[in-house]
Amino acid sequence: MKKTALILAAGIAFSSLPSYAVQPDEMLPDQQMEARARVISKDLRCLVCQNESIDDSNADLARDLRLLVRKRLVAGDSDAQVKQYLVDRYGDYVLLNPPFKTSTLVLWLGPAALFLVALGAAWGFARRRRVGVAMPALNDEEKSRVAALLSDGDEGKKA
Amino acid sequence: MRSYAFLPVVIFLVLAGFFGYRLLMIDKGDAPNFIPSAMIDKPAPDFDMPPLYDGKAGLKTADLQGKVTLINFFASWCVPCRAEHQLLSGLTGKGFVLAGVNYKDKPEDAKAWLDRLGNPYDLLVADRQGQTGIDFGVYGVPESYLIDKQGRIRFKQTGPFTPESIEKELMPRVAELNK
Numbered sequence: 001m002k003k004t005a006l007i008l009a010a011g012i013a014f015s016s017l018p019s020y021a022v023q024p025d026e027m028l029p030d031q032q033m034e035a036r037a038r039v040i041s042k043d044l045r046c047l048v049c050q051n052e053s054i055d056d057s058n059a060d061l062a063r064d065l066r067l068l069v070r071k072r073l074v075a076g077d078s079d080a081q082v083k084q085y086l087v088d089r090y091g092d093y094v095l096l097n098p099p100f101k102t103s104t105l106v107l108w109l110g111p112a113a114l115f116l117v118a119l120g121a122a123w124g125f126a127r128r129r130r131v132g133v134a135m136p137a138l139n140d141e142e143k144s145r146v147a148a149l150l151s152d153g154d155e156g157k158k159a
Numbered sequence: 160m161r162s163y164a165f166l167p168v169v170i171f172l173v174l175a176g177f178f179g180y181r182l183l184m185i186d187k188g189d190a191p192n193f194i195p196s197a198m199i200d201k202p203a204p205d206f207d208m209p210p211l212y213d214g215k216a217g218l219k220t221a222d223l224q225g226k227v228t229l230i231n232f233f234a235s236w237c238v239p240c241r242a243e244h245q246l247l248s249g250l251t252g253k254g255f256v257l258a259g260v261n262y263k264d265k266p267e268d269a270k271a272w273l274d275r276l277g278n279p280y281d282l283l284v285a286d287r288q289g290q291t292g293i294d295f296g297v298y299g300v301p302e303s304y305l306i307d308k309q310g311r312i313r314f315k316q317t318g319p320f321t322p323e324s325i326e327k328e329l330m331p332r333v334a335e336l337n338k
Contacts, residue, residue, distance in 0.1 A: 025279060036295055047298035047299075048298055049195065060263070061289075061298060062297075064289050064293060065293070068290075087197065088197065089197060089198065089204075089293060089294060089295070089296040089297075090194065090197055090296050090298065091194065091195060091196070091197030092197075093194045117333075142235075
């Protein structure tokens with residue numbers, strides 16, 4: 001029983017391995033270069049399907065871009081040059097990781113800034129709470145009453 | 160404590176305002192899938208496309224010098240192109256060369272399509288592999304690029320032209336470039 005379950009689990013795990021859109025006829029014979037192409041492709045947006053990389057997409061344009069990436073690599077481009085080639089044509093939008101520059105400062109630093117603001121607010125809130133909860137000092141009348149209550153347990157009941 | 164009571168409302172209003180603004184912008188055509196062209200004001204890429212009809216003239220980058228050209232990428236398999244097509248026939252002789260680029264299409268399909276719907280183009284070339292399309296930054300057809308006399312891309316129409324976009328976007332720029 002346990003063994004069957006194990007085999008079943010393994011089967012499910014195996015069958016859910018991601019299937020890639022890259023067709024065998026697109027692949028480069030040079031395995032190292034093909035691996036580079038795959039890494040680059042994962043970071044390039046398929047322009048017609050939005051949040052898919054060209055490595056994942058079955059769209060026609062994605063296939064063209066995959067072939068183009070490989071063509072540039074064969075022509076001797078570095079990884080950065082291949083990306084720049086596409087950025088020159090399609091703009092930063094083609095990159096799934098937006099570059100760090102003036103127009104993306106808010107995007108990159110926004111979350112950290114918000115976190116700091118939240119941290120500051122939480123700290124301020126906690127501080128105020130500690131001060132706010134502290135008891136006001138007793139006045140003389142209250143003090144003498146407390147002293148009386150502590151010295152004679154019965155007086156409290158009478159009052 | 161009281162001064163903070165309205166904070167959630169203020170945050171809500173700021174967020175609602177932001178989202179509302181984006182929704183309105185989508186209405187105006189600035190949708191998330193609209194990609195601002197990286198090619199505006201840059202020289203047209205290097206290309207040399209063969210004619211669609213044998214024996215006619217092809218089109219290469221150097222041919223763009225000295226005249227205003229509208230390069231229109233189209234395909235017979237593209238539905239919006241069909242809608243745009245009838246508008247294009249009204250664009251001949253309006254101060255620019257109307258060059259049609261048959262994009263990733265079978266030449267016989269394209270010819271049949273033009274026979275049926277008419278041929279508004281001054282010049283017809285083919286980009287069967289889509290390489291020139293990629294160099295221009297085409298990511299869907301139809302797309303059109305207005306090119307000035309120095310061979311620089313000055314305007315891009317993503318998606319089909321409409322009577323409104325021709326009147327408000329295209330023609331004023333053509334007039335400007337022909338000055």
